[in-house]
């Protein structure tokens with residue numbers, strides 16, 4: 521269907537006898553913020569890994585923006601507009617915020633990291649860095665090393681770097697993990713802004729954030745999607761309440 525940006529069908533991923541994805545299916549509509557939730561070990565990260573190409577499914581099919589990408593390598597999916605930010609922050613601590621953005625923009629433009637210092641002088645790249653920093657509210661931090669940023673600011677930087685290539689789909693893996701209340705409020709504001717311009721798949725344990733942000737939610741239990749719907753539908757779903765939200 522044309523309104524679907526991503527359609528993953530019947531993904532299976534096994535580790536020995538364990539089925540981390542057990543016929544997992546999910547459909548993302550263009551423009552939505554879709555949350556993927558589930559208990560620890562349910563297979564959320566395994567699912568994200570297959571969607572972005574970090575791991576290949578044993579079987580199943582993934583269609584992104586009208587193209588089958590099931591076995592396509594991660595960098596080619598990135599070029600089609602599929603970006604991922606990681607559970608563990610992946611910024612370059614010793615480089616400044618500006619340099620981190622410069623690197624991300626060069627990487628999206630296909631430069632190799634060996635030449636990044638030279639490419640940092642490229643006027644086109646320099647011109648792209650300012651709006652990219654501004655987009656995630658880090659302009660005032662431009663010349664500070666990433667190591668000196670707060671945890672929340674590092675998340676902003678990481679999201680900003682993932683956005684530098686103007687992706688169509690942003691996969692966010694537990695952005696609220698380890699964040700204090702102040703940082704969480706800032707992050708919610710940032711994600712609210714981002715959701716106006718990019719489709720987002722959010723994997724998150726923080727249910728307050730999920731229910732505040734999501735247009736739709738898919739619930740994963742033992743590698744299977746047991747329900748998919750609006751936050752209200754998910755809250756009322758008896759299977760979800762029993763299996764995940766802790767009611768019997």
Ligand code: ATP
Nearest residue numbers: 535538539540558559560561562563564565566567
């Ligand atoms: P969490 O919420 O704790 O991050 P998750 O829902 O992201 O968990 P996964 O990390 O995808 O779950 O793990 C799903 C299952 O697969 C778990 O039982 C995990 O122990 C197992 N698993 C994940 N990676 C591997 C691996 N490389 N080798 C073996 N088992 C693995």
